[in-house]
Amino acid sequence: MNQEGTSTTLHSAISRRARPPRASMLTCATAFGWRALLKIKYVPEQMFDVLVTPIMFTVMFTYLFGGALAGSTSDYLQFLLPGILAQTMIFTSLYTGVTLNTDIGKGVYDRFKSMPIWRPSPIVGAMLGDVLRYTIASTIVVLVGLLLGYRPETGIVGVILAFVLLNIFGFGLSWVFTTLGLILRTPGAVMTVSWIFLMPITFASNIYVDPATMPSVLQTIVAFNPVTHLVTALRGIMDGGLTPGQLALCLVTPITLTVIFGPLTMLLYRRKR
Amino acid sequence: MTHAIEVEGLIKHFGATQAVNGIDLQVPAGTVYGVLGPNGAGKTTTVRMLATLLPPDGGRARVLGHDIVTEADALRSRISLTGQFASIDEDLSGWENLLLLSRLLGFGRKGAKARAQELLQAFDLEEASHKQVKYYSGGMRRRLDIAASLVVTPDLIFLDEPTTGLDPRSRNQVWDIVRALVNDGTSVLLTTQYLEEADQLADRIAVIDHGKVIAEGTSKELKASVGSGVMHIHLADPAQREAAQQQLAQALSVPVHIEADPSALSVQFTDTTAATYALAELPRAGIALSHYSMGQPSLDEVFLALTGHPAEPETTQNEQEVQA
């Protein structure tokens, strides 16, 4: 930089000019979404979990429990697949918290916070990156399902609408994990706490078995579990026969979670460090 | 004179630690202001408060006329921060980092690409532009970090220890950037543990220790406040050091310091003539000199005189290179 040439470029590069207008909320969020995609590009291994777990679960549950639970594996697969989609989305969503926890300790967040940008955009952008994760994982589940003999009654349109609903639910659920990601100290702790919370809501639901076969106490719990509402709506979409009531019930959870945990996340984010 | 930064009684504590304990600062606009202090003095905490990252527990500060608490949002669009620990994304390439920031700061798609390219060129980073930052050398990382702070030229830039851990060549590059910035009208507040750096770059310096300003002024003023000169003496025979120390102390009636080098002594004085005579007396008493120098005290010595302890107690430059 001591040479004449470089020094001129330096001076012209740092000379004062009119600053561009402030970036819109959408620009900020998509810019951070792009950042999340770049992270996947550089560390593709992180997609391994996202890819392998859903395949494993679909195959395992179909052949292990299919005969016992529904009489035939093909009947069970028809029942199970929308549930596996929900389960996959739920297990994937916890990475939002783990990733945020790892990311936020880095110095680059100091820069983001000292910039004149839409404040929630780093977090919202990361969630946009998650949309890609959910979509890839869901696509794999459906493809494996098709191979094993699953046939969605409502065809491709039903599958796409199911993906949209999964993403909406995932978006709401993510706020819980961003909150955990900001409260807890280490990514390991975020993982552990998230599992403690996710295990019961995943298994005490209608994903794997028809609640009618359960003891009545459990039936009540399952009936109140938001995961059940999601799975019911997904089955309604993919098999046909979704009622507006089922859809509304399913949307209550992501909306409620966003209203409560969205602002909480932002408060914690502002306070962090 | 207009002030870029006005700070009054700023306070921040973390639990029982008084990180910043009532700091007052007046930073003139359009200058380089150095904040000098050892590890843990409170430099980073002060900078983070002034850059709106940390709410203060007490006191007031206006930066570029904006209150750092109530007008933080307006302030953010006029300042930039290069933090002590890389404030760039290590997982992304240099190009991607600058592109992301350009988009966030309002450049369109095309404009952002042009701006990123221009900065990479100006900061001598073109070759590595598509490598992930984690594979950059310390000097490249710092240059990218500073470039990232200049995507939109700010009115004021905070540089927190911009040269810690850099080799002399990279350090000089950073110094050139700082000089170019202030030339173009940007005010600069930089923190440093290196007295030479403050001496070289800063128009005014605040020396801080334990969260308080213990001295303020130009480098010249600081030196003058401690004594007009300092003499470094190296003896031919280390065994005579004690005798030399006694003789000088008696002649000048000031303390004479023993240096790490077993044949070296140093003494700060106010009367140059008296000091010269005292020095000449040594060979007469049979104490042979190897070499000596006389001059203004270094900021190291200023620090020692002001605080009673040396400025750089824990870390040496080498250790910091390993950490970085």
Ligand SMILES: Nc1ncnc2c1ncn2[C@@H]1O[C@H](COP(=O)(O)OP(=O)(O)OP(=O)(O)O)[C@@H](O)[C@H]1O
């Ligand atoms: N987030 C924090 N939580 C608790 N203590 C903190 C925190 N940040 C700083 N401190 C403490 O506050 C004091 C001042 O720290 P600060 O980082 O401001 O010093 P510094 O002058 O920047 O030091 P260095 O030269 O090592 O960077 C130190 O004792 C430090 O341990």
Ligand SMILES: [Mg+2]
């Ligand atoms: Mg510091």
